[in-house]
Amino acid sequence: MKLTGSRVINAPQEVVWAGILDAEVLKACVPGCTEMSGNPDDGFEATVVQKVGPVKATFKGAVTLEDMNAPNSVKLVGEGKGGAAGFAKGGADVTLTAVDGGTQLDYEVDARVGGKLAQLGSRIIDGFAKKMADQFFERFQEAVEEPSEADMELADGDAAGADETKKKSWLGRITGKA
Amino acid sequence: MPKDSGIGASNKRREDIRFLTGTGNYTDDINLNGQAYAHIVRSDMAHGTINSIDVSAAEAIDGVVKVFTAADFEGVGGIPCGWQVTDRHGQPMQEPKHPILAEGKVRHVGDPICVIVAETAELARDAADALNIDITELPAVIDMKDALADGATKVHDDLTNNLCYDWGFGSEDLDAVQNAFDTAHHVTTLELKNNRLVANPMEPRVAVGDYARHSDESTLYTTSQNPHVIRLLMGAFVLGIPEHKLRVVAPDVGGGFGAKIYHYAEEAIVTFAAKALGRPVKWTSSRSEAFVSDAHGRDHVTKIELAMDKEGKFLAVRTDTHANMGAYLSTFAPSIPTWLHGTLMAGNYTTPLIHVNVKAVFTNTTPVDAYRGAGRPEATFQLERVIDKAAREMGMDPVEIRRKNFITEFPYATPVAVEYDTGDYHATMDALLAKSDHAGFEARAAQSKANGKLRGFGIAHYIEACGIAPSALVGQLGARAGLYESATVRVNATGGLVVMTGSHSHGQGHETSFAQVVAEMIGIDESMVEIVHGDTANTPMGMGTYGSRSLAVGGSALVRATEKIINKAKKVAAHLMEAAEGDIELKDGQFTVAGTDKSVAWGDVTLAAYVPHNYPLEEIEPGLEETAFYDPANFTYPSGAYGCEVEVDPETGKVTVLGFTAADDFGNVVNPMIVEGQVHGGLAQGIGQALLENCAYDENGQLISASYMDYAMPRADDLPNFTVDHSSVTPCTHNPLGVKGCGEAGAIGSPPALVNAVIDALQRGGHDVAHIDMPLTPGRVWAAMNG
Numbered sequence: 001m002k003l004t005g006s007r008v009i010n011a012p013q014e015v016v017w018a019g020i021l022d023a024e025v026l027k028a029c030v031p032g033c034t035e036m037s038g039n040p041d042d043g044f045e046a047t048v049v050q051k052v053g054p055v056k057a058t059f060k061g062a063v064t065l066e067d068m069n070a071p072n073s074v075k076l077v078g079e080g081k082g083g084a085a086g087f088a089k090g091g092a093d094v095t096l097t098a099v100d101g102g103t104q105l106d107y108e109v110d111a112r113v114g115g116k117l118a119q120l121g122s123r124i125i126d127g128f129a130k131k132m133a134d135q136f137f138e139r140f141q142e143a144v145e146e147p148s149e150a151d152m153e154l155a156d157g158d159a160a161g162a163d164e165t166k167k168k169s170w171l172g173r174i175t176g177k178a
Numbered sequence: 179m180p181k182d183s184g185i186g187a188s189n190k191r192r193e194d195i196r197f198l199t200g201t202g203n204y205t206d207d208i209n210l211n212g213q214a215y216a217h218i219v220r221s222d223m224a225h226g227t228i229n230s231i232d233v234s235a236a237e238a239i240d241g242v243v244k245v246f247t248a249a250d251f252e253g254v255g256g257i258p259c260g261w262q263v264t265d266r267h268g269q270p271m272q273e274p275k276h277p278i279l280a281e282g283k284v285r286h287v288g289d290p291i292c293v294i295v296a297e298t299a300e301l302a303r304d305a306a307d308a309l310n311i312d313i314t315e316l317p318a319v320i321d322m323k324d325a326l327a328d329g330a331t332k333v334h335d336d337l338t339n340n341l342c343y344d345w346g347f348g349s350e351d352l353d354a355v356q357n358a359f360d361t362a363h364h365v366t367t368l369e370l371k372n373n374r375l376v377a378n379p380m381e382p383r384v385a386v387g388d389y390a391r392h393s394d395e396s397t398l399y400t401t402s403q404n405p406h407v408i409r410l411l412m413g414a415f416v417l418g419i420p421e422h423k424l425r426v427v428a429p430d431v432g433g434g435f436g437a438k439i440y441h442y443a444e445e446a447i448v449t450f451a452a453k454a455l456g457r458p459v460k461w462t463s464s465r466s467e468a469f470v471s472d473a474h475g476r477d478h479v480t481k482i483e484l485a486m487d488k489e490g491k492f493l494a495v496r497t498d499t500h501a502n503m504g505a506y507l508s509t510f511a512p513s514i515p516t517w518l519h520g521t522l523m524a525g526n527y528t529t530p531l532i533h534v535n536v537k538a539v540f541t542n543t544t545p546v547d548a549y550r551g552a553g554r555p556e557a558t559f560q561l562e563r564v565i566d567k568a569a570r571e572m573g574m575d576p577v578e579i580r581r582k583n584f585i586t587e588f589p590y591a592t593p594v595a596v597e598y599d600t601g602d603y604h605a606t607m608d609a610l611l612a613k614s615d616h617a618g619f620e621a622r623a624a625q626s627k628a629n630g631k632l633r634g635f636g637i638a639h640y641i642e643a644c645g646i647a648p649s650a651l652v653g654q655l656g657a658r659a660g661l662y663e664s665a666t667v668r669v670n671a672t673g674g675l676v677v678m679t680g681s682h683s684h685g686q687g688h689e690t691s692f693a694q695v696v697a698e699m700i701g702i703d704e705s706m707v708e709i710v711h712g713d714t715a716n717t718p719m720g721m722g723t724y725g726s727r728s729l730a731v732g733g734s735a736l737v738r739a740t741e742k743i744i745n746k747a748k749k750v751a752a753h754l755m756e757a758a759e760g761d762i763e764l765k766d767g768q769f770t771v772a773g774t775d776k777s778v779a780w781g782d783v784t785l786a787a788y789v790p791h792n793y794p795l796e797e798i799e800p801g802l803e804e805t806a807f808y809d810p811a812n813f814t815y816p817s818g819a820y821g822c823e824v825e826v827d828p829e830t831g832k833v834t835v836l837g838f839t840a841a842d843d844f845g846n847v848v849n850p851m852i853v854e855g856q857v858h859g860g861l862a863q864g865i866g867q868a869l870l871e872n873c874a875y876d877e878n879g880q881l882i883s884a885s886y887m888d889y890a891m892p893r894a895d896d897l898p899n900f901t902v903d904h905s906s907v908t909p910c911t912h913n914p915l916g917v918k919g920c921g922e923a924g925a926i927g928s929p930p931a932l933v934n935a936v937i938d939a940l941q942r943g944g945h946d947v948a949h950i951d952m953p954l955t956p957g958r959v960w961a962a963m964n965g
Contacts, residue, residue, distance in 0.1 A: 083306060083307040084303070084306050084307065086222040087222055087223075112876075112878060112880075113880070114222045114223055114224075114287070114878070114880050115222025115223075115287065115880075116222070116466060118222075118287075118876070118880035118881070118882055118884075119466055119469065119470070119880075119881055119882070119884035119885060120466070120884070120885050120887065122876070122880070122882035122883075122888065123887065123888060
């Protein structure tokens with residue numbers, strides 16, 4: 001299954017690039033991600049809880065970064081094992097281009113599933129994957145763009161205050177604005 | 179006048195009382211003291227190298243008894259294949275090892291890797307998440323032609339390639355075949371697929387293993403169509419347990435359709451684990467597991483050519499088929515595309531030259547084996563489809579082209595090694611045309627047209643080889659077993675009978691129909707006859723039920739054993755009446771001396787046999803119990819004409835089956851109601867294949883139609899009211915009941931009839947569509963109509 005997409009992010013290319021390589025950004029952006037650790041050199045370890053149609057699973061997986069051409073392009077290759085649910089694996093080619101108003105992010109995702117996920121979910125997997133990708137890049141865009149007041153209000157989760165602090169802290173770290 | 183008892187009576191099925199009141203005893207109803215539960219961890223990849231398996235975390239979980247891996251099965255044999263096919267060069271097929279649990283590699287989604295045994299089924303399942311199995315995925319071969327390409331990934335590294343065998347069969351003079359095609363007035367060619375199916379019996383597979391330390395005896399309870407075959411295969415080839423220390427019980431079984439013939443790893447696993455752990459072990463398949471671990475059916479890709487003269491007389495048939503074996507050879511898999519398929523390529527027709535070519539191919543998919551009809555549906559489908567296409571190309575009526583080529587003289591030796599004993603194909607065709615109101619079709623088609631719909635009528639005439647099988651013959655063809663059947667008739671002192679048959683009933687109604695045969699022969703009430711099957715401890719060695727063989731072969735054994743009983747009882751009766759044995763007649767349960775009014779009742783004779791106070795002890799032994807083994811002289815050849823009437827909605831491509839008529843010749847019929855029910859079930863499955871069912875793999879070998887959300891089983895509202903006719907009767911000439919077998923017919927004759935009907939509808943609607951591969955889903959039909 002292949003997905004392609006493109007979006008313009010209102011942030012400098014270096015900021016966007018740094019975001020892609022940051023475990024905490026990724027954790028916040030990957031839908032259902034409960035744990036994320038690692039670094040761009042060694043790769044990331046992640047735990048993701050997701051429900052695909054009738055199959056709910058905890059995926060433990062690894063993501064490695066290949067063909068890195070900072071700050072222009074990188075390939076993210078990942079595989080997640082969902083135990084009895086099967087597995088998901090795939091890659092995403094991400095290309096960044098500086099454009100008016102920020103950075104254009106193009107992505108080509110090639111993903112597939114196996115085991116029970118494929119048995120029970122093949123009909124819905126394309127839609128599911130598209131939703132996952134949309135959510136990821138939406139959150140990513142949100143994360144690396146300067147947070148607006150509206151974004152703050154939209155921020156999901158529990159205590160708005162804690163969320164705000166968290167958001168500012170990692171954004172600050174990325175952008176160097178402390 | 180229909181009879182109300184004995185042979186020919188439509189008795190209600192006695193077994194239905196327990197099935198319909200929830201008191202059946204299925205394998206999953208069997209729970210033994212101290213039982214643990216097995217969960218099989220299966221590959222979710224189609225092909226991969228197993229790097230490591232770490233079971234320590236799973237075994238540390240409280241309640242997990244043990245985790246078995248392939249290492250635990252060292253010294254245990256692999257799953258044997260029961261049939262060796264010899265290829266066109268005289269070489270044996272390539273036969274890979276089929277380990278109980280994956281060794282080093284996984285070769286299809288569903289390939290078993292580990293077995294977790296725990297205190298509860300839920301615990302066993304949950305513990306799977308604690309396993310650490312590291313597998314490197316390898317490229318998978320799914321498409322058969324890809325699998326045969328040079329340099330293709332090999333399913334089995336130790337085989338030369340993915341070709342199991344390349345088999346050629348039929349007319350020995352290939353020049354004559356070629357010449358017939360070169361000089362024919364017309365040649366019709368058709369390429370088609372016979373879609374892969376999942377059997378989907380209502381009851382998933384279950385296995386319970388038990389071990390008695392005091393007697394060193396293992397017992398396996400399993401959902402099998404042939405418990406003796408499982409005992410032989412598992413005991414002799416897998417676990418090394420002699421038959422006298424191994425009992426296999428297949429109690430009530432909720433449907434099989436072929437998928438429960440084979441010896442499966444899970445049977446050996448629970449038997450082995452029970453002994454290893456000293457406690458019973460039970461495994462119950464989930465429906466999801468069944469989709470990837472029950473043997474699949476069909477999956478042939480065929481090119482068929484038919485050569486004709488200008489009158490439409492068939493001169494030659496040539497076929498080229500690729501048959502998918504899946505990743506391993508299931509028990510009877512090699513025989514299906516060869517001896518159960520090639521031998522039927524004459525159909526009902528006098529075609530003098532036939533050449534059948536089959537390549538059997540390994541792929542990274544679930545093994546494929548017999549499914550209701552097994553080889554014969556594939557043969558019938560291609561032949562009846564190409565004949566329909568030929569009729570259209572020749573401008574002939576599909577009925578007429580068939581009639582022109584029907585075999586009319588019997589016995590008839592075909593060019594493909596079988597000899598039909600009896601049949602009357604014009605009679606079944608006549609019955610079909612009458613019962614389906616074929617004459618009124620044009621008016622109905624006009625009405626449909628007025629309603630904006632396309633109506634079509636499709637005909638298929640099938641032949642099948644049933645009553646499987648003459649042992650000497652199948653031995654020559656590569657079978658590693660005999661295919662006789664057995665029966666023991668035990669008469670009790672007070673006259674009741676227990677009949678122990680080697681056949682197995684999993685929906686066929688043997689308890690009713692077999693009792694009808696025995697009761698009629700003796701002239702007693704059927705309620706005095708009990709049919710026992712399914713337990714190797716109390717039935718004689720028999721080969722089980724498949725291939726429409728139970729009445730033709732098992733019933734014949736039953737007749738032979740009952741004849742022995744009657745002969746012995748006559749001796750006792752002669753003694754009691756002080757008459758000559760030759761003068762004794764048995765009628766309505768009374769022994770009489772011919773020409774006199776002397777008689778003794780059945781019960782008097784049976785009592786004398788067991789209380790031999792007044793008994794010819796110097797001439798015969800006391801007791802009244804006989805066993806017979808019956809090995810058939812030939813296959814039986816049921817045949818029939820099937821007609822399907824459909825309406826196609828040109829807007830959506832949806833096919834509605836409006837009517838289906840089956841005119842079969844099954845020879846003599848013991849219980850017409852049961853036979854009609856068998857035909858109904860077969861038709862439902864055949865229509866399911868033609869219209870709805872498809873087992874689909876993606877390019878990576880993931881089975882993507884592995885639930886009832888995606889695998890469309892036929893439902894009541896997909897089916898019309900069936901018209902079933904059994905007025906054509908040409909009894910089998912070589913078995914004592916004159917019966918031919920009816921179990922598979924419906925699934926054999928119906929797919930081509932349905933597809934022919936849809937093509938007819940489209941052609942009538944002005945769409946030049948020659949063929950659509952099954953299943954004829956609305957999408958496929960619409961796409962064919964719209965180019």
